[in-house]
Amino acid sequence: EAQVTQNPRYLITVTGKKLTVTCSQNMNHEYMSWYRQDPGLGLRQIYYSMNVEVTDKGDVPEGYKVSRKEKRNFPLILESPSPNQTSLYFCASRNRGRYEKLFFGSGTQLSVL
Amino acid sequence: EDKVVQSPLSLVVHEGDTVTLNCSYEVTNFRSLLWYKQEKKAPTFLFMLTSSGIEKKSGRLSSILDKKELFSILNITATQTGDSAVYLCALYSGGGADGLTFGKGTHLIIQP
Numbered sequence: 001e002a003q004v005t006q007n008p009r010y011l012i013t014v015t016g017k018k019l020t021v022t023c024s025q026n027m028n029h030e031y032m033s034w035y036r037q038d039p040g041l042g043l044r045q046i047y048y049s050m051n052v053e054v055t056d057k058g059d060v061p062e063g064y065k066v067s068r069k070e071k072r073n074f075p076l077i078l079e080s081p082s083p084n085q086t087s088l089y090f091c092a093s094r095n096r097g098r099y100e101k102l103f104f105g106s107g108t109q110l111s112v113l
Numbered sequence: 114e115d116k117v118v119q120s121p122l123s124l125v126v127h128e129g130d131t132v133t134l135n136c137s138y139e140v141t142n143f144r145s146l147l148w149y150k151q152e153k154k155a156p157t158f159l160f161m162l163t164s165s166g167i168e169k170k171s172g173r174l175s176s177i178l179d180k181k182e183l184f185s186i187l188n189i190t191a192t193q194t195g196d197s198a199v200y201l202c203a204l205y206s207g208g209g210a211d212g213l214t215f216g217k218g219t220h221l222i223i224q225p
Contacts, residue, residue, distance in 0.1 A: 004155075042217040043156075043201065090155060099205050099213065100147055104155035 002027045006091050006105035013081055014113050021076045021108050023091030029103075030096045032074040033058065034066065036087040037107075043090070049074055050096065081112040115140045117204050117216035125222045130192050134219045136202030137184040146185050148176055149201040151218070156201055159187070189221075197223045 004025045013019055025032065033048035035058075045058030049068040063085055065077040074093075078085060091105040116139040126132055138146065145163045149156035160169040162178035162185060169176050173192075178185045189196055199218040206214070 040217060043203075043215040045213070099207075100145065100158065100161040102158065102213070104157075106154045 004103050004105040010109045012111045016080050019078050023074045025093040029093040032093045034076050035090045083112050086112050115214040119216035119219050123220040131190045134187040138204050142206045144205045144207040147203045151199040192223045194223045
């Protein structure tokens with residue numbers, strides 16, 4: 001089944017403790033991205049990657065890192081999480097040029113205390 | 114900077130009613146407008162609109178774009194409780210990132 005898999009689904013952590021949210025897709029998509037969704041603010045893009053070893057900042061990259069060492073994986077790293085990073089996170093992927101066919105993962109609800 | 118404004122932010126109707134959700138936008142380089150439905154988890158694609166005046170339809174859902182007045186509407190007829198969701202409008206301008214700018218969404222609640 002074609003899908004984007006994020007883990008974990010829920011995460012509660014404390015300020016400053018490094019964490020990684022994993023994202024994997026099995027559709028051989030070149031393009032992957034991370035969004036955060038906050039009440040009243042909608043979906044905002046954090047980082048995106050056009051292909052392996054190619055990443056770039058989205059609209060709200062501060063406090064996040066990403067890497068794209070393999071085509072299928074695009075982890076989101078929070079080196080020192082803070083409470084303002086409490087949010088619902090989505091990973092998404094698509095084929096290059098097929099922007100309407102954006103496949104989303106099921107989301108990761110992160111709470112930073 | 115591209116901008117997408119959805120209204121209303123929240124809407125509660127009774128089952129069987131017809132609803133119209135609005136999306137207005139500002140963009141420097143319009144490519145297309147997309148609608149997504151978000152239930153408890155990930156958004157799922159509904160429609161993509163690129164040309165004015167051409168209605169896209171899928172069952173009880175339909176959408177149309179007005180490029181002159183810079184807006185789109187999403188209609189749902191004979192609503193059912195399963196239509197309860199957040200409906201997201203997104204603009205694709207083709208630049209930079211994936212160029213998708215999302216609105217804040219309309220939270221639709223259908224009461225039995």
